[in-house]
Amino acid sequence: MKKGWLEGSIKRIGKLESYVRPEKVQGAIKLDSNENFALDAGFIKSVAEEAARKVDLREYPLDELDQLYSQLGQYTGIEEDCIAAGSGSDQIIELLLSTVGGKRATVFTPTFSYFVNRCELHGIKVNTVPLSRNFELATREFVRSAKNSDLVYICSPNNPTGNQFGRQQIVDIVDSLDGKLVLVDEAYVDFADYSLSRDAARRSNLIVLRTLSKAFGLAGARVGYMIANRQFAGVFRSTIQSPYPISVLSLAIASGVLARAEHVKKTIDSVRSERGRVMERLSGLNGIKTFRSDANFLFVETGMSSGVISKALGSAGIVVKQLGTVSGHRGCIRVTIGTPEMNDRFLQCVEGALS
Ligand SMILES: Cc1ncc(COP(=O)(O)O)c(C=O)c1O
Numbered sequence: 001m002k003k004g005w006l007e008g009s010i011k012r013i014g015k016l017e018s019y020v021r022p023e024k025v026q027g028a029i030k031l032d033s034n035e036n037f038a039l040d041a042g043f044i045k046s047v048a049e050e051a052a053r054k055v056d057l058r059e060y061p062l063d064e065l066d067q068l069y070s071q072l073g074q075y076t077g078i079e080e081d082c083i084a085a086g087s088g089s090d091q092i093i094e095l096l097l098s099t100v101g102g103k104r105a106t107v108f109t110p111t112f113s114y115f116v117n118r119c120e121l122h123g124i125k126v127n128t129v130p131l132s133r134n135f136e137l138a139t140r141e142f143v144r145s146a147k148n149s150d151l152v153y154i155c156s157p158n159n160p161t162g163n164q165f166g167r168q169q170i171v172d173i174v175d176s177l178d179g180k181l182v183l184v185d186e187a188y189v190d191f192a193d194y195s196l197s198r199d200a201a202r203r204s205n206l207i208v209l210r211t212l213s214k215a216f217g218l219a220g221a222r223v224g225y226m227i228a229n230r231q232f233a234g235v236f237r238s239t240i241q242s243p244y245p246i247s248v249l250s251l252a253i254a255s256g257v258l259a260r261a262e263h264v265k266k267t268i269d270s271v272r273s274e275r276g277r278v279m280e281r282l283s284g285l286n287g288i289k290t291f292r293s294d295a296n297f298l299f300v301e302t303g304m305s306s307g308v309i310s311k312a313l314g315s316a317g318i319v320v321k322q323l324g325t326v327s328g329h330r331g332c333i334r335v336t337i338g339t340p341e342m343n344d345r346f347l348q349c350v351e352g353a354l355s
Contacts, residue, residue, distance in 0.1 A: 016121060019114050022321070029318045029345055031336040034159070034188070034297050038267040038274075038339055039217035044253075047260070051252035060244050064251035071258040072225055076210075082201040082227055084236040087245045089187060089211040089224030090114060096207070096226075097122045099240050100181055102150020108137055110326055112159045112185060124151070133327055135161040135291060135299075139169055143176050152177060155185040157192050160323060160334040162293030164192045171199060174206045182206050188295035190215035190268055191275075200227045207232070214296060215268050216257050221250040271296050275337045281347050285354055289329065297336045301329040304353065309333060312353035318346055 022032050030037070055064070065085065073080035086092035097118050105119050106127040119126050127145045131137055135158070146152045154173070157164040174182045186208050189195045200208040208227045213219040223246055228236065246254075257264065279290045279298060289301040302309050306322050309331060313320055323332040335346060 013121065017113075017117055019117050022319075025317075025319050027317060029316075029338070029342050031297075031338055031342065031346060032319045032321045032334075033219070034214055034295070034334075034336045035219050036215055036217040036267060036271065036296065037336075037342060038271050039264065043260075043263065044217050044257070047256035048249075048253050051249060051256050055248045055252045057248060059248070061246065061248040061251050064248055064255070065246070067255050068223075068246075068251055068258075071255055075258055075261055076195070076197050076227065078197050078201050078227055079230070081230045082233050083225055084228070084233045084241060085223065085225045085246060086241060087224070088213060088222040089185070089209045089226070091222075091245065092209060092224055092226050093183070093185075094118055095236075095240050096181075096183065097124060097151075100151075102181070104149035105151040105153060106142065106146040106149040107153045108142060108158075110158075110160060110323075111153070111155045112187075115153050115155070115185070125149075131158075131161070131327065133329075135163050135327070137165055137169065139173060143173060146173070146177055146180060150180060152180055152182045153185065154182065155187075156196075157186075157188040157293070157295040159187065159295070160297075160321065160326070160332075161299045162188075162291060162295045162297055162334075164189075164194075164294035167194050167196070170196060174199070174203060178205060180205060183209060185209045187211045187214055188297075191272060191296045192294035197227045201229060204229055204232075212254055212257065215271075216254075216264055217267075218250075218254060218257060221253050222246065223250055223254045270340075271337050274340060274343055277340075278335075278337060278343050278347065282350065285351065287354065288350070297334050299323075299326075300333050300335060302331040302333060302350070304331040306331060308353065313346075313349055316345065316349040316352075318349055320346075 069080040069083055072083050101122055101124050104125045108131050109128045116126055129142045129145050182205055184196050197208050200206045211224040282288050282290045287303040291299045306324055321334040326332045
C-alpha cells in the first residue's frame with residue numbers, strides 16, 4: 001500500500017457531499033421526513049411493548065427473520081424466497097452499491113439524494129437526466145444514458161416530486177436494459193396504485209426496494225426489504241447481507257405491526273384522502289402550484305423566497321423540507337401529509353403567509 005493512502009482517501013471522502021439529516025425541533029409539527037403520523041403513537045408503543053416482552057435479547061435473531069419473511073410474503077403477495085431484508089432500505093442500497101454497483105450509474109433529477117451521495121462514496125460515476133418541468137421522464141433519453149452505465153436508479157413514487165411513473169414506462173425501461181441492474185425504489189409505494197414487486201420476482205435485472213419506515217410507521221426501527229428474483233435474493237441473504245442485520249427487537253416490532261396490517265391500511269387510506277384534500281386547498285391559493293402525488297407528501301411551489309416560508313412555518317412550529325428552486329420552480333417545499341389536525345395547521349399557516 002502506498003504511503004499516505006489513508007490521508008488521501010480521507011481527504012477525498014471528506015470533500016464529498018454528505019446526506020444532511022433533518023434537524024429535530026422539539027415540540028414541532030414534523031412534516032419534513034415523510035413518516036406516518038396518521039398511525040397513532042399509542043398503537044406503535046403497545047406493539048413495541050409486546051415485542052419487548054417476547055424477545056430474549058441475549059440471543060442472536062434467528063427465527064424472527066424467517067417470521068418477517070413469511071409476513072412480508074403475505075403482505076406483498078410475493079414468494080418469500082424473493083424477499084431479502086436489511087437495516088432500512090438505505091442499508092440495502094449501500095450493500096448493492098458496494099457489491100454489484102459497477103462503475104457508472106444513471107439517475108434522473110431531482111431524486112432521492114442519498115442514492116447519489118452513496119454512489120460518489122463508492123466511486124461510482126453518476127449520469128443525470130433531468131425530468132421535465134412537470135416531472136415526467138423522457139424514456140428514450142434516459143435509456144440512452146443508461147446504456148453506458150451498469151446501474152440505473154428509479155425512485156417511483158419519486159422523492160421529492162411525489163409522482164409515480166407509469167407501470168408500462170418502467171417495464172419498458174427495464175426490458176430495454178437487459179444486463180444492467182435496475183433499482184426501483186418504492187419506499188412510498190404503499191400510498192400509490194401499483195408496485196413492480198411481481199415484475200422484480202420474475203426478471204433477472206430488476207430489484208424493487210421497499211421499507212416499513214413510511215406507511216408502517218417504523219422509521220425508528222430500521223426495517224427495509226428488497227424484492228428480486230429468487231437466485232439474487234438468495235445470494236443477497238446468504239452472502240451480501242451480514243448475518244444479523246436487524247435487531248431482534250426491531251424484527252419483533254415489525255412482525256407485530258405487519259400482523260395488524262389491516263389497521264395500517266386504514267391509516268394509508270386516510271393519508272391518501274387527506275392528500276387530496278390538502279392539494280385541493282393549496283391549489284385554490286394564489287401563487288401556489290401543486291403537483292400530482294402518489295406518496296404521503298406533496299411537492300409544492302410556493303413562489304416565495306425560502307426565508308419567508310421558513311419564517312412563517314417556523315413561527316407556527318411547523319417543519320417541512322425546504323427545497324429552494326427545483327426544475328425552474330421557485331420556493332419549493334416538500335410537505336408530509338399528517339393527521340387532519342396537522343394538515344389544517346399547515347394550511348392555515350400557508351394561507352396566513354399569503355394574506
Ligand atoms: C426514496 C427513499 N428511499 C429510501 C429511503 C430510506 O428508507 P429507510 O428508512 O428504509 O432506510 C427514503 C427515506 O426518506 C426515501 O425517501
